[in-house]
Amino acid sequence: xLIGIGDDAAVxxxxxxxxxxxxxxxxxxxxxxxRTFTPPQAIGHRALAANLSxxxxxxxxxxxxxxxxxxxxALPVGDFDALIEGIAALARxxxxxxxxxxxxxxxxxxxxDVMVSGTxxxxxxxxxxxxxxxxxxxxTGRVGAAAAGLAMLKADPSAARSxxxxxxxxxxxxxxxxxxxxxxxxxxxxxxxxDLSDGLADAVHQIARASxxxxxxxxxxxxxxxxxxxxxxxxxxxxxxxxxxxxxxxELLLAVRPRxxxxxxxxxxHGGVVLTRIGVCTEAPSVLLKCGRGNEQVVPLPGGFHxxx
Amino acid sequence: xLIGIGDDAAVxxxxxxxxxxxxxxxxxxxxxxxRTFTPPQAIGHRALAANLSxxxxxxxxxxxxxxxxxxxxALPVGDFDALIEGIAALARxxxxxxxxxxxxxxxxxxxxDVMVSGTxxxxxxxxxxxxxxxxxxxxTGRVGAAAAGLAMLKADPSAARSxxxxxxxxxxxxxxxxxxxxxxxxxxxxxxxxDLSDGLADAVHQIARASxxxxxxxxxxxxxxxxxxxxxxxxxxxxxxxxxxxxxxxELLLAVRPRxxxxxxxxxxHGGVVLTRIGVCTEAPSVLLKCGRGNEQVVPLPGGFHxxx
Numbered sequence: 156x157l158i159g160i161g162d163d164a165a166v167x168x169x170x171x172x173x174x175x176x177x178x179x180x181x182x183x184x185x186x187x188x189x190r191t192f193t194p195p196q197a198i199g200h201r202a203l204a205a206n207l208s209x210x211x212x213x214x215x216x217x218x219x220x221x222x223x224x225x226x227x228x229a230l231p232v233g234d235f236d237a238l239i240e241g242i243a244a245l246a247r248x249x250x251x252x253x254x255x256x257x258x259x260x261x262x263x264x265x266x267x268d269v270m271v272s273g274t275x276x277x278x279x280x281x282x283x284x285x286x287x288x289x290x291x292x293x294x295t296g297r298v299g300a301a302a303a304g305l306a307m308l309k310a311d312p313s314a315a316r317s318x319x320x321x322x323x324x325x326x327x328x329x330x331x332x333x334x335x336x337x338x339x340x341x342x343x344x345x346x347x348x349x350d351l352s353d354g355l356a357d358a359v360h361q362i363a364r365a366s367x368x369x370x371x372x373x374x375x376x377x378x379x380x381x382x383x384x385x386x387x388x389x390x391x392x393x394x395x396x397x398x399x400x401x402x403x404x405x406e407l408l409l410a411v412r413p414r415x416x417x418x419x420x421x422x423x424x425h426g427g428v429v430l431t432r433i434g435v436c437t438e439a440p441s442v443l444l445k446c447g448r449g450n451e452q453v454v455p456l457p458g459g460f461h462x463x464x
Numbered sequence: 465x466l467i468g469i470g471d472d473a474a475v476x477x478x479x480x481x482x483x484x485x486x487x488x489x490x491x492x493x494x495x496x497x498x499r500t501f502t503p504p505q506a507i508g509h510r511a512l513a514a515n516l517s518x519x520x521x522x523x524x525x526x527x528x529x530x531x532x533x534x535x536x537x538a539l540p541v542g543d544f545d546a547l548i549e550g551i552a553a554l555a556r557x558x559x560x561x562x563x564x565x566x567x568x569x570x571x572x573x574x575x576x577d578v579m580v581s582g583t584x585x586x587x588x589x590x591x592x593x594x595x596x597x598x599x600x601x602x603x604t605g606r607v608g609a610a611a612a613g614l615a616m617l618k619a620d621p622s623a624a625r626s627x628x629x630x631x632x633x634x635x636x637x638x639x640x641x642x643x644x645x646x647x648x649x650x651x652x653x654x655x656x657x658x659d660l661s662d663g664l665a666d667a668v669h670q671i672a673r674a675s676x677x678x679x680x681x682x683x684x685x686x687x688x689x690x691x692x693x694x695x696x697x698x699x700x701x702x703x704x705x706x707x708x709x710x711x712x713x714x715e716l717l718l719a720v721r722p723r724x725x726x727x728x729x730x731x732x733x734h735g736g737v738v739l740t741r742i743g744v745c746t747e748a749p750s751v752l753l754k755c756g757r758g759n760e761q762v763v764p765l766p767g768g769f770h771x772x773x
Binding site for chain 1: 589
């Protein structure tokens with residue numbers, strides 16, 4: 156970092172023999188979060204987490220971020236401080252430098268735009284289009300927690316205060332899989348990767364489309380967060396469908412050549428998160444879900460979750 | 465550009481022997497523009513221009529940008545296309561690659577965040593803190609046009625359709641001084657630089673503070689746009705005060721060692737814009753305006769323009 160906040164722009168020295176990976180993501184009040192049940196610290200955390208997750212999905216090491224905040228005049232100063240601290244705490248944990256930013260007022264909703272810049276070795280970049288028929292599909296962590304957490308918070312805003320609720324914690328303070336993304340990119344275990352910000356089902360569709368393959372996901376193999384499963388079942392939803400179409404899980408979907416699968420073991424040991432095999436890429440172009448007892452039913456994999464709808 | 469729109473993030477190869485210069489700026493409807501008299505193409509143009517101006521003020525060559533748009537559901541598709549075209553046309557002109565972006569809906573105002581990345585040689589960076597007592601202050605182009613143009617548009621929204629009105633054209637389609645910024649940075653003519661997005665007076669204050677100097681600006685020397693002067697006078701305002709405290713002029717303020725002033729001539733010839741000497745940096749820390757007939761009055765230089773107020 157040569158020049159930080161205070162001049163017309165931030166200045167950094169590029170890293171040698173690395174390409175630069177850039178991503179931008181926005182959180183808009185009323186679209187991506189509801190201030191009645193999302194503490195300001197969580198809003199800040201999620202804004203940066205979404206971007207770190209994009210870098211993780213490319214196998215890039217995050218380096219710095221720029222913020223752009225549009226703040227409603229009624230935002231209490233304490234909330235502003237907490238929001239910044241939410242960003243800063245996650246940034247510190249991942250050694251991301253907050254290099255600059257822009258602050259303006261908003262006559263409407265609170266909006267946060269975060270731009271992150273990271274680096275990767277060119278040959279180790281994890282794109283969406285490298286999957287081949289026969290590659291196995293793995294997902295990090297558990298899915299469905301964020302969608303269930305959001306539903307729980309909508310039903311009972313005070314749930315945000317419970318630190319023991321896995322689902323609300325996952326929704327409010329998702330952990331971007333930066334380390335795992337780096338490890339599988341560096342050891343070339345993965346042929347394609349993407350994050351699940353719009354849901355697991357959407358990610359499978361996207362990797363299949365970008366790579367020109369089909370895919371079969373096994374419903375029974377999908378690692379649905381147990382308390383989310385319970386919540387969905389209790390509300391009359393099929394837990395797997397709800398989990399794979401719900402948004403805001405910042406896990407990674409990875410395609411892996413079967414002969415390289417052992418490299419995942421090493422990544423799993425150092426990556427701090429479990430990997431679960433959920434399916435396989437196919438030559439046939441359809442993207443399917445095997446479900447029912449003993450996987451006897453095969454249906455098209457549902458679409459993903461889109462904030463824009 | 466190795467990977468553009470379509471993957472989780474954009475990927476670029478850094479330029480050798482260059483540092484990277486990053487800036488982010490937001491335009492928020494109701495704060496920075498009014499859709500009733502700002503054509504969508506101008507909104508897009510201004511969003512990118514503000515950022516290119518920040519790079520120009522650092523002496524950096526722009527390279528790529530990332531966009532983040534929050535769109536109200538009622539925005540007509542044609543307006544969206546025109547907005548994007550406003551960004552794209554200016555980007556093409558400056559060979560800036562639109563490397564990626566993010567699109568979301570807004571339950572309130574239209575918001576555009578633009579992040580630009582550029583490059584510069586480390587030793588040629590133009591910062592705010594290099595001015596020394598005795599350095600002369602120069603400004604590019606003419607000032608006050610944007611503020612007058614905004615006032616004209618507020619008074620008569622149909623003025624936006626006139627292409628012969630210098631003031632409204634300057635407000636709607638400001639020309640960032642990218643080339644001039646590069647030239648004075650490369651030939652090391654300038655010791656400090658800043659853009660005038662918050663007004664000339666604010667820029668003088670900022671450079672003086674960052675450099676630890678004072679400054680004296682001569683009111684008579686300030687190149688106020690003639691039609692803006694006329695407008696301000698006709699509305700009972702002192703033209704110089706209105707021009708130097710008005711925002712949205714994307715000109716550059718430069719501090720220049722007197723013995724290097726001849727280098728400005730070369731920059732002026734190739735930079736496509738006139739440079740005017742408006743004052744000098746002083747040892748005494750006050751920031752003053754000489755005004756009145758024959759400069760006999762000396763008053764504190766007024767403050768700048770802040771959207772946040």
